[in-house]
Amino acid sequence: MGGESFEIARPPYLPMEMRGERAVADGLPADVSHAFGVFDETLCGIQEDGMSPSDHLWLPERENACGACREAAAVIDERRPQDMRGEEARLSVARRPGA
Template sequence: MECDVCGRAMWRWPALPTVWDEEICSWCHASTHVGGESFAVARPPYLPVEMRWEKAVADGLPLRVSHVFGIFDRTLCGVQQAGMSPSDYGWLPQRGTPVALAGKAAGVIDDRWPQAMRGEDARVSVARRL
């Protein structure tokens, strides 16, 4: 699938086929969700840096360092561990000891979103009519 924000190819995130498929753009990290009971295409809107990222959790990550979950068992700063997942908590750069590279990467990714795609209604979601 092509990213509706920046036009680049998206990575497929594995999910149960009867539920949702999620595709994530490797460039701007926009996500598109396809599926559900009524087969919809959902495109979550732009969120600012302080609202977009979750804290990464995995065995072996230091507890006092705040890593940002990216995609595919990898943090934004490049740490990769099998079984890594996003926590139930958002990543807040002002809390804990954030990894400097993560903050820079989050800022770079945020800059890749065109201003025109940052409005609440900028991304179009489509629901199949039954």
């Protein structure tokens, strides 16, 4: 990190259908596919003890995908600036004096 400037790299952008895992927990209905969020919670806010991401992607275009999870995923997706979605999404930042 020496020198006058450094680069900040964002994680690579992935479309919704490539970045989310399906949530699994004993209390979730089997006929609705929910997206795993964080802290034992789905993107739509359902909390279950022991919830975890599965080995399978959560696919928002599937008929059984939770609509509220789909809406939350779309909001998250819209937050990523269009110009920061490429593989070269880097920003050079000058060091502040004394930092």
